[in-house]
Amino acid sequence: MNKLQFFLGVVLAAILGGVTAVSLMQYFDEDSTANTNLQSERNIQLSKYLTDTAFTVPDGINFIYAAERVKPGVVFIRSTYNGSGQSFTNPLEDLYNEYFRNGEPRERRGPSRSSGSGVIISEDGYIVTNNHVIEDADKVDVTLDDNRMYTANVIGVDPTTDLALIKIDEEDLPFVDFGDSDDLKIGEWVLAVGNPFGTLTSTVTAGIISAKARNINILHDRNNRQIEAFIQTDAAVNQGNSGGALVNLRGELIGINTAIATFTGTYAGYSFAVPATLVRKVMNDLIEFGTVQRALLGVSIINVDARLAAEEGLDIVEGVYIQGVASESAASEAGIQPGDIIVEINGKKVTNVSELQELVARNRPGDKVKVTYYRDGGINNVYATLKNTMGDTEVVKRPEELEMEGALFITPTADVLQALEIEGGAQVVELGEGKWADAGLEEGFVITSIDHEKVFSAEQLMDIMADKSGGILIEGITSEGKHAFYGYGW
Known part of the structure; x- marks a missing residue:
């Protein structure tokens, strides 16, 4: 190779190198611009997300x-x-x-x-x-x-x-x-x-x-x-x-x-x-x-999970499974059946029992809620009119408090009567110094009889005690459900 050929080769290599360098610079500039534009778009989307949320x-x-x-x-x-x-x-x-x-x-x-x-x-x-x-x-x-x-x-x-x-x-x-x-x-x-x-x-x-x-x-x-x-x-x-x-x-x-x-x-x-x-x-x-006005749907429920879905052959693995429906309840009257899976209440998604209970508890007796449930591979919607603990849609009023000898009494609510399995009584809701405290009663105690005479309400207790003197026998049930007797010299 003579000097002229060598010189021309060097010049050609330099030209090719320059072209390649310029091409690479343009490529990286374009890629950098693309990345910058992509990041800017992401920032805009993030800003929009934060602005649009609550x-x-x-x-x-x-x-x-x-x-x-x-x-x-x-x-x-x-x-x-x-x-x-x-x-x-x-x-x-x-x-x-x-x-x-x-x-x-x-x-x-x-x-x-x-x-x-x-x-x-x-x-x-x-x-x-x-x-x-x-x-x-x-x-x-x-x-x-x-x-x-x-x-x-x-x-x-x-x-x-x-x-x-x-x-x-x-x-x-x-x-x-x-x-x-x-x-x-x-x-x-x-x-x-x-x-x-x-x-x-x-x-x-x-x-x-x-x-x-x-x-x-x-x-x-x-x-x-x-x-x-x-x-x-x-x-x-x-x-x-x-x-x-x-x-x-x-x-x-x-x-x-x-x-x-x-x-x-x-x-x-x-x-x-x-x-x-x-x-x-x-x-x-x-x-x-x-x-509190407790509104009830009237169902017994459990969470849907993979195990339950496999056992029952379900197509979904979240929601609330209906095990039982109380007779004459809101759910029963709306046509909800055991085996149904509730997935929404008033359009809000339900994935577990806690969510269902809260969404229902926000309402009062007489309110209508939209219940979305899954049955036989399909989605259904019904409106259920919620009921109170007594099985109707009336507003529950706070019992009147009656005072006697340092204690406040009320007629027990339906919940208390049901829980204690009694027909009626007079419940101690506040206990201060006086004869009832001296007799040994505690707050929450329900008097069911005085000297074997049945007590069905706080008003009846007042009537019975109006003529009492001397020794009396108090019978009742504690808030824990235990029967108790007290003798006291009235």
Whole structure:
């Protein structure tokens, strides 16, 4: 190869290299532009998603707005028990250590106290808390965020949801607005506000929604009508947080903190709250009627899972399987049958028993709900008119309280009569100093006869006792279903 050929070869190689380099640069520029455009599109889609949903994540996940908005509406509650020598237990204390006595045994030998939290829901002093925070308390004291103190009146309680409503006599109070817990999404940021340990008042912690419609088997009802559809979060909740607020980043109430999952009695990673949609319904009932209006579909149910689907030859593996239908119930009259699988209530998806129970419990007797169910490979829709515990659609009124000798009596509700398997009686709902306490009666006791004369109502008890003197024999049944007799010199 001569020098001229060598020179021409070098020049040609340089030209080819330059062309290749320019082509590669154009290729990578085009690819980079494409990547940039793709990322921009993703950012636009993400921004649109956040804008279109029911929540907005502030820059830097800032919790200040929600905390400042909610904190003034969360109160500290101190429950005082004068002591009557009785001993009792609460499943929330036994399983989750959420009914607090500072580690002391439950035997009441003298005045004792427990503490918790509450949320102001109206400017005129209505406060929601947990039933187990104020249950059987002789006095309920409330301390506001600004340190003002009040003694509260108990308006009503609902052990089946572990909720209670109390009220203080004040106006123009800061309160927390209700949000829609149905809009919550797994992974959404939330804040828990309460008074852990009874000393760390007005504490705010943050976490995310870990799960919805959780059943952790801590509530118990004689008629198996407890409602557990808890919101699960990993916001730190401890002793004393019970009854406090769970809020979204807009500062709206989306749950009432109720229990923690723990082996030690303190926070271990998960906490549980009653969803706000259910809280609002229970509070409205207690304000309007003094008692909760329980609406029933009238079915016995279990979760659908892979095992049940295989056993029953089902084509779906989620929903609620109908094992039985009560006669003359809402479900029976709507044509729902054993073997049907409920998959929606009022257009809201149902995947388990907890979701179904909550969606039904939001209603009152007489309300119609749209039930979507699966049968023989097809989807069907019917409207069911829900009934109360007595089998009709009437509103249930709170029994009239009658006072005699330091005790308040009511005629037992249909639920109590059914649970205790009795026809009637006079139930002790509040017991102070007086002859009935001296005789040994306890709150919840139902008097069924005096000197072998049957008692069917509180009014009848008043009539019977009007002419009594000297020794009397009191017969009845305890709230645990045990028969008991008391002799007393009246």
